Amino acid sequence: MLDPKIKLLQLRKLKHNHGLIAMLNGPLLSKGGAQTKLYTDQITKQINHAAEEFNWSPPPRARMAVSFRFFSDQYDAPEIYSLVKYYLDLLQGPVFKDDRQVQYIDASIWRSTPKTDKASSRLYVYVRRLSEYSRLLDLCAESDAFRKENGSPIIHHHLIDQEHWDDADKQCDLLRCNRIMAYDVPHHNNPFLKEFVIDFNKHHPLIFDFGSLPKRGQSKQFKEEIGSSLSKLITNYLRSNKILVPVEFDVQVPKSAAALTKDLDNIMITICSEAKKHLIDPKLFINGYRIYVADRLDADGDSGLQVKLLPAGEIESYNDRIEKAIESLEETLIDRM
Structure with missing residues (x-):
């Protein structure tokens, strides 16, 4: 140690x-x-x-x-x-x-x-x-403060018709269970946790694997895959035909694909544009996103572009947890000296 x-x-x-x-x-x-x-x-x-x-x-x-x-x-x-x-x-x-x-x-x-x-x-x-x-x-990651959840999803009721407020609240309850976790980082060294995360993500309703990033001339199929996945979410889990609350995205790009495809900001333009078309109510907006090249998704070659649907405010909440973890860890290390 x-x-x-x-x-x-x-x-x-x-x-x-x-x-x-x-x-x-x-x-x-x-x-x-x-x-x-x-x-x-x-x-x-x-x-x-x-x-x-x-x-x-x-x-x-x-x-x-x-x-x-x-x-x-x-x-x-x-x-x-x-x-x-x-x-x-x-x-x-x-x-x-x-x-x-x-x-x-x-x-x-x-x-x-x-x-x-x-x-x-x-x-x-x-x-x-x-x-x-x-x-x-x-x-x-060594600090307990980093793993604590804080904050609540943001609901913009003024953008939602009153008749849909109940559905919006229930969608927030669904989104609230999805947070950026301590293992959602560009590089993770624990091989056992790596396998667990891959298996967990495959069965999570708010985490999507869009497969390989498109090569030249394959953008249409890639967009169709995104649209199909988002439509299944609406059919299987939502009480409305659209998400009625602002959302955020956490996106992991496999390291093996990062050098072969377009820039991260362009990947997000594709994902967000399809989400606006298939998933999100036209009155609403995407509140934020995080996208990064991830080493850990290359473990078995099966994982592709992975997208996690988050409640609005989660990215800022994650950054707050980092700040609190730094303060907490500093105090802990001083006490140990």
Whole structure:
């Protein structure tokens, strides 16, 4: 067992290595949007300024983890998968050399009603090396605080017809049982747990295996597979013909497929677009997502692109658990010294 003092030093080093943090002010944008050309130069300047402040040099080959926190008071803010696509493209160059370096993305959005005619939306971007983030998760996994559930699914009743409130509450009860677990990480070393997780996921109604990622010319079949799986969920488990509450997605991409297919943000565009078509009520939105390249799904070659349907707010809840686990572990290690 590693000496508590050494482990504490490792934890503090990872805790205080902030990577790059940027706050980008202005309306939230997507490619082809009405205001995009007007504000792109302004956003690019803010990214470059943040890189200078943090003395950041784009790593030429390192795998990267990128987190997005969107705060919107726009009536017509783009969908989160469109937002991530736009801002990730702007980060290429000043923050990383190639967007294929990005092998972990998490994103969530807070939507509020504009209080004035002038919107004041903003975005926080957090970029770090995936190796450092993975080591931090490994340390957090030792803390009980990391495994505790906190928070409740978000229900936007004002977006739901009152006659469907009861169904929406029941859907939330179903979603509440699905959370991001301690083993939902880019790399897991326990072979016994690995086999358990694969077997468990195969039988979970809110976890889908969409098989191999599409090769060139196979996108249509891939979309049909996603649509079919989501339609089965509605038929077998939901009391309504659509999900009536905002949701989030947790997506694991097999490491073997990561180098052969499109970028993570483009994979999410496909998944989210099909979910909007087949699963989610048109009035609602996707609240967030997490997608990453996972080593552990390559164990037996049977697992493909795996998608977990989550309650709204779970991604932020997961990040809160990480913060609490860091604090708890630090206190525990100090007590052991």
